[in-house]
Amino acid sequence: MILETQNLSKFFGGLRAVDDVSLSFEEESITAIIGPNGAGKTTFINLCTGLLKPNTGKIIFNGEDITHLPPHKRVLMGISRTFQISNIFPGLTVAQNIRIPLLSRGDKALSELEELMKVFEFEDIKDALASEISHGDQRLLEMAMAIATKPRILFLDEPTAGVNPAEKHRILEIVMRLKETEKLTIVIVEHDMDVVFKMAERIVVMNRGRILADGTPEEIKDDKAVREVYLKGVEI
Amino acid sequence: MSEGGAVETTVETIETVPTMEKSLIAVIAVIAASLLIPLTGNKYALYLSTKIWILILYAIAFNVLFGYSGLLSFGHALFFSGSAYTLAILVARLDYPLVVGFILGIAAATLFSAVVGTLSLRHREIHFAMVTLAFSMLFWGIVMKWRDVTGGEDGITGFPRGFSMFWFYYFTVLVVVICSYLMYRFVKSDIGLILEGIRENETRVQFSGHSTLKYRLYAMIVSGTFTGVAGVLWALLDRTVTPTIAHWTFSAIPVIVTLLGGPQSFIGPAVGTIVYVIIQDLITKYTLYWQFIFGVAIVAVVLFFRGGVVGIVERYLRGR
Ligand SMILES: Nc1ncnc2c1ncn2[C@@H]1O[C@H](COP(=O)(O)OP(=O)(O)O)[C@@H](O)[C@H]1O
Ligand SMILES: [Mg+2]
Numbered sequence: 001m002i003l004e005t006q007n008l009s010k011f012f013g014g015l016r017a018v019d020d021v022s023l024s025f026e027e028e029s030i031t032a033i034i035g036p037n038g039a040g041k042t043t044f045i046n047l048c049t050g051l052l053k054p055n056t057g058k059i060i061f062n063g064e065d066i067t068h069l070p071p072h073k074r075v076l077m078g079i080s081r082t083f084q085i086s087n088i089f090p091g092l093t094v095a096q097n098i099r100i101p102l103l104s105r106g107d108k109a110l111s112e113l114e115e116l117m118k119v120f121e122f123e124d125i126k127d128a129l130a131s132e133i134s135h136g137d138q139r140l141l142e143m144a145m146a147i148a149t150k151p152r153i154l155f156l157d158e159p160t161a162g163v164n165p166a167e168k169h170r171i172l173e174i175v176m177r178l179k180e181t182e183k184l185t186i187v188i189v190e191h192d193m194d195v196v197f198k199m200a201e202r203i204v205v206m207n208r209g210r211i212l213a214d215g216t217p218e219e220i221k222d223d224k225a226v227r228e229v230y231l232k233g234v235e236i
Numbered sequence: 237m238s239e240g241g242a243v244e245t246t247v248e249t250i251e252t253v254p255t256m257e258k259s260l261i262a263v264i265a266v267i268a269a270s271l272l273i274p275l276t277g278n279k280y281a282l283y284l285s286t287k288i289w290i291l292i293l294y295a296i297a298f299n300v301l302f303g304y305s306g307l308l309s310f311g312h313a314l315f316f317s318g319s320a321y322t323l324a325i326l327v328a329r330l331d332y333p334l335v336v337g338f339i340l341g342i343a344a345a346t347l348f349s350a351v352v353g354t355l356s357l358r359h360r361e362i363h364f365a366m367v368t369l370a371f372s373m374l375f376w377g378i379v380m381k382w383r384d385v386t387g388g389e390d391g392i393t394g395f396p397r398g399f400s401m402f403w404f405y406y407f408t409v410l411v412v413v414i415c416s417y418l419m420y421r422f423v424k425s426d427i428g429l430i431l432e433g434i435r436e437n438e439t440r441v442q443f444s445g446h447s448t449l450k451y452r453l454y455a456m457i458v459s460g461t462f463t464g465v466a467g468v469l470w471a472l473l474d475r476t477v478t479p480t481i482a483h484w485t486f487s488a489i490p491v492i493v494t495l496l497g498g499p500q501s502f503i504g505p506a507v508g509t510i511v512y513v514i515i516q517d518l519i520t521k522y523t524l525y526w527q528f529i530f531g532v533a534i535v536a537v538v539l540f541f542r543g544g545v546v547g548i549v550e551r552y553l554r555g556r
Binding site for chain 1: 439441
């Protein structure tokens with residue numbers, strides 16, 4: 001178990017965005033979190049990565065309680081993420097965008113810059129401003145930034161939102177390759193059910209802040225409750 | 237850009253390569269020309285130019301924090317006057333050698349910026365500005381009330397300059413050029429890159445594994461320390477320190493000249509300073525309402541030319 005949440009809750013006023021969620025993630029596994037808009041998927045990631053503080057519950061990483069650690073300390077321990085809305089340095093170049101997270105691991109890590117450029121196929125755009133590259137490349141850039149911190153677990157919040165099908169394919173291919181080469185644990189939020197059922201080893205379905213179902217793609221496919229709230233009309 | 241992926245394209249990167257070479261040549265030319273000023277024998281011009289050089293250092297130091305880290309301090313007079321008063325007290329009251337006063341004056345600014353930084357950097361934007369303002373007003377209050385040590389409203393006199401006005405000018409140019417070069421290296425270093433990152437997107441810097449508080453503090457200390465260098469030079473120029481330099485209006489000077497010259501470029505604040513001092517000097521001769529006219533001019537530049545004077549010139553050089 002690399003990361004575990006125990007009875008994690010986050011309330012916004014009266015709204016229970018995340019409601020008593022206990023989940024744990026196996027090392028080098030890939031889990032998809034699905035669920036309708038507003039189900040609490042992003043909030044759950046925000047809690048795990050430290051952007052938000054939970055109202056109740058605990059987060060354990062590698063046996064250590066990290067519930068109260070600020071984001072940058074969690075990153076240094078090996079928890080990294082991308083955001084649902086591209087979150088990069090628009091006014092800096094592609095290379096500078098990746099240099100900043102590399103620096104968190106000291107000057108030695110800078111030698112990895114070239115390799116990352118190759119993996120993400122950024123060689124031709126490395127000196128372009130991040131604001132000027134394609135949307136798909138921006139999504140990949142953010143992933144490269146997350147990888148540059150050398151995470152052990154990576155949260156991807158809708159990494160293919162708003163990109164065209166060709167780019168989507170490329171992004172997911174890179175995710176799968178990185179999972180192998182970097183021995184990553186991946187938690188991904190994704191709306192494309194084809195992709196989810198093909199990629200994920202495990203699927204967690206959220207609804208109104210709670211876990212509705214949790215199992216292998218086969219189990220989820222046959223789950224009645226899931227079909228009712230979420231998979232209605234979706235061909236699997 | 238599709239929704240859900242909107243990336244703000246607000247701030248231009250600081251200086252592009254071709255304009256950088258041009259501005260380097262321009263900077264060297266201006267420095268070289270200014271070295272001739274003492275040779276003209278015009279005492280007033282000499283005094284005014286020395287003052288401009290010191291204020292340039294003040295403004296560039298301020299902009300390390302403002303332009304490069306996105307933190308608007310409204311209390312830089314504290315670091316400026318803190319170093320000036322430290323020098324004056326040590327030398328005039330306690331008979332320390334001038335060199336000691338000079339060095340400890342700068343050290344005092346370093347200390348003040350570390351303390352104020354630690355206590356204010358948890359705040360953002362207008363709150364940060366207000367906290368820095370509050371600290372500087374506190375210091376101004378002490379300067380006004382603690383008459384035995386600070387001389388109250390009269391300030392402190394009775395310490396040497398160490399140079400004639402002629403040589404003091406060259407000393408000032410040398411110090412300002414060296415300090416500016418060091419600050420340039422700082423903002424172009426990896427620490428500077430992280431600071432630019434903080435200005436662009438603080439959350440992303442945190443999620444890149446950096447304590448943004450730590451880097452803001454670095455910027456604050458560098459900015460405060462070099463402001464302190466300007467402060468001790470100022471004390472030596474007039475061989476007097478008065479509470480004017482501790483007053484909040486003195487904190488406004490680097491804010492104004494930086495907006496005027498352009499916070500996006502390293503030399504913007506320097507250009508703004510030259511324009512500011514010269515225009516102020518000219519307008520005061522002809523009208524009592526200089527502050528009003530000047531205020532209108534600044535509002536116009538800030539509202540219509542976000543890049544300041546340097547931005548206007550760059551656009552012109554690029555062929556409109
Ligand atoms: N910062 C916030 N303040 C108030 N309400 C929020 C905030 N963030 C999310 N919410 C609410 O919490 C619920 C869960 O949101 P979110 O985690 O973004 O869902 P998902 O990512 O599954 O679409 C939604 O009803 C949303 O409106
Ligand atoms: Mg979401």
